[in-house]
Amino acid sequence: MKKGTLKQILLITDGCSNKGEDPAVTAALAKQQGITVNVIGILDDDQTEDPEGLQEVEDIALSGGGVSQLVYKQALSQTVQTVTKQAMTQTLQGFVNQELKQILGPEQSLEEVEPEKRGEIMEVVEDMGETCDLEVLVLTDTSASMHDKLPTVKEALIDLSVSLNARIGRNRFCIFSFPGKRKDMEKVLDWSPKLDSISTIFPKLTSGGITPTGPAIREAVYQFGKKGLLKNLRDEDEPGVEEAGY
Amino acid sequence: MNQAWKKQGINIRPGTVITGKWHQHRYVIKQKLGNGAIGSVYLCERNGHYGALKISENATSMTVEVNVLKSLGKVQGSRLGPSLMDVDDWEASRNSTYSFYVMEYLRGESLSGFIKKRGHEWTGIFMLQLLEDLEHLHQAGWVFGDFKSENLIVLSHPPKVRWIDVGGTTQIGRAIKEYTEFYDRGYWGLGSRKAEPSYDLFAFVMVFLNIYYPKRFEKGTSPKATLLKKLYDVRQLRVYRECLKKALLGNYQSSSEMRHDLLHAMNHARRPVRSHNRSDRRDSGKAPLAEGGGIMLAALFYYLSSFMLP
Numbered sequence: 344m345k346k347g348t349l350k351q352i353l354l355i356t357d358g359c360s361n362k363g364e365d366p367a368v369t370a371a372l373a374k375q376q377g378i379t380v381n382v383i384g385i386l387d388d389d390q391t392e393d394p395e396g397l398q399e400v401e402d403i404a405l406s407g408g409g410v411s412q413l414v415y416k417q418a419l420s421q422t423v424q425t426v427t428k429q430a431m432t433q434t435l436q437g438f439v440n441q442e443l444k445q446i447l448g449p450e451q452s453l454e455e456v457e458p459e460k461r462g463e464i465m466e467v468v469e470d471m472g473e474t475c476d477l478e479v480l481v482l483t484d485t486s487a488s489m490h491d492k493l494p495t496v497k498e499a500l501i502d503l504s505v506s507l508n509a510r511i512g513r514n515r516f517c518i519f520s521f522p523g524k525r526k527d528m529e530k531v532l533d534w535s536p537k538l539d540s541i542s543t544i545f546p547k548l549t550s551g552g553i554t555p556t557g558p559a560i561r562e563a564v565y566q567f568g569k570k571g572l573l574k575n576l577r578d579e580d581e582p583g584v585e586e587a588g589y
Numbered sequence: 590m591n592q593a594w595k596k597q598g599i600n601i602r603p604g605t606v607i608t609g610k611w612h613q614h615r616y617v618i619k620q621k622l623g624n625g626a627i628g629s630v631y632l633c634e635r636n637g638h639y640g641a642l643k644i645s646e647n648a649t650s651m652t653v654e655v656n657v658l659k660s661l662g663k664v665q666g667s668r669l670g671p672s673l674m675d676v677d678d679w680e681a682s683r684n685s686t687y688s689f690y691v692m693e694y695l696r697g698e699s700l701s702g703f704i705k706k707r708g709h710e711w712t713g714i715f716m717l718q719l720l721e722d723l724e725h726l727h728q729a730g731w732v733f734g735d736f737k738s739e740n741l742i743v744l745s746h747p748p749k750v751r752w753i754d755v756g757g758t759t760q761i762g763r764a765i766k767e768y769t770e771f772y773d774r775g776y777w778g779l780g781s782r783k784a785e786p787s788y789d790l791f792a793f794v795m796v797f798l799n800i801y802y803p804k805r806f807e808k809g810t811s812p813k814a815t816l817l818k819k820l821y822d823v824r825q826l827r828v829y830r831e832c833l834k835k836a837l838l839g840n841y842q843s844s845s846e847m848r849h850d851l852l853h854a855m856n857h858a859r860r861p862v863r864s865h866n867r868s869d870r871r872d873s874g875k876a877p878l879a880e881g882g883g884i885m886l887a888a889l890f891y892y893l894s895s896f897m898l899p
Contacts, residue, residue: 465652509764509782
């Protein structure tokens with residue numbers, strides 16, 4: 344089986360979108376193109392665990408086929424990782440369930456299988472999660488209220504790269520912030536295998552007033568497409584290089 | 590993350606009977622033993638035998654844990670995790686199904702509780718026991734991962750430390766599946782989160798630091814310096830200090846290597862301590878010096894002879 348690349352958008356926000364199209368719509372659009380949208384909503388210390396304004400967080404993740412989680416900023420690091428890994432497992436399990444349905448009939452899913460066999464299936468899912476390539480586009484809200492949360496976001500992202508780079512599969516990350524100076528979103532860091540370099544970039548982020556979450560997601564999907572072209576070209580080259588080793 | 594997990598805790602009233610969907614075994618719930626990263630653990634009874642029943646909504650993660658328990662069960666020569674007794678699903682109502690598994694119920698007390706009660710001499714013994722088990726685990730191709738005080742229990746008669754939650758156990762060479770920040774070398778900036786023996790050895794040291802710093806501590810601006818200072822501040826760990834430091838810095842490639850060093854340090858330390866007591870009783874000025882010299886010689890002999898051992 345050829346190892347595929349999982350594509351994820353990780354949206355980090357602390358509030359509601361207030362400009363442009365519905366983010367749930369653009370998230371659904373992303374899902375249709377094989378990109379999972381995960382959302383982390385950061386709560387202020389005085390907020391309860393179930394604030395009204397952050398309902399959107401769950402909606403975006405649901406239509407984007409991903410995972411969502413509300414957290415206080417202290418727990419951000421671990422949450423970013425849990426959400427990313429959970430979404431990976433979920434996506435991979437989705438593939439496996441589809442395969443199962445083809446083999447065993449439409450009613451079959453992992454829960455329908457007896458526990459003994461479930462183990463073997465999960466081993467396959469785990470293997471795939473460990474070895475598949477992963478691309479994460481981080482989309483950080485930098486509207487005014489996020490200002491004091493950005494240092495924590497930065498730390499959490501570096502930590503995420505430490506965790507994911509312990510995997511066997513390859514990783515690529517890039518970071519965009521929204522709103523951008525003139526556009527809906529702005530590039531902070533181009534596709535790279537590690538996130539160590541962000542330490543110097545992050546303090547420079549300025550925060551703006553509007554929150555164009557929907558348009559930013561649309562723009563993010565476009566970024567995958569752009570890079571995809573280049574990558575396809577490179578991938579074609581790779582087997583040749585490997586053969587040269589013989 | 591914590592809040593998320595807490596929400597996943599499942600509350601089952603004592604007396605509830607859980608019947609497995611696949612194997613039809615009946616378990617009577619006695620009491621809650623605790624909440625893990627995934628799901629909750631209950632004391633249960635079946636045909637007069639007790640077991641620890643772990644139950645969760647998350648079938649995926651439970652299956653992964655069961656896989657680990659099964660693999661550990663195949664490791665020859667030592668009992669690394671609790672033994673697995675049953676795996677099944679429970680249909681609590683028409684639209685809520687939980688996954689559960691039943692394992693051996695290990696009854697004991699916490700590592701720090703035991704050491705406080707029975708004395709710090711036990712610290713070294715538990716270190717040796719744990720390193721021996723870790724060596725077996727690593728030899729079998731696994732890394733414990735989420736090695737922390739909460740995942741250890743001390744059984745009495747004879748005192749033996751055992752692992753109770755093996756959910757974070759990861760195959761060597763992969764990414765650590767589950768960890769707790771305080772015990773994670775990645776968090777302290779002292780290494781990767783790749784599953785290798787040295788990852789466990791770092792967490793191992795943190796388990797023993799945690800005994801003397803029950804409230805744990807912040808990493809501060811210079812995590813490495815903080816860590817070493819905290820280690821050097823604990824008088825009771827003086828004997829093991831150098832080995833523990835070496836493990837924190839990732840300079841041990843295997844548990845057996847660390848165990849060897851530790852044993853060596855302990856054998857050397859024991860004599861001066863005893864002689865100290867004796868000289869107190871004698872209350873003389875010169876004798877301790879002379880005796881001290883003798884001990885130095887004895888120590889030197891031990892040190893040299895240790896090189897001759899294979």
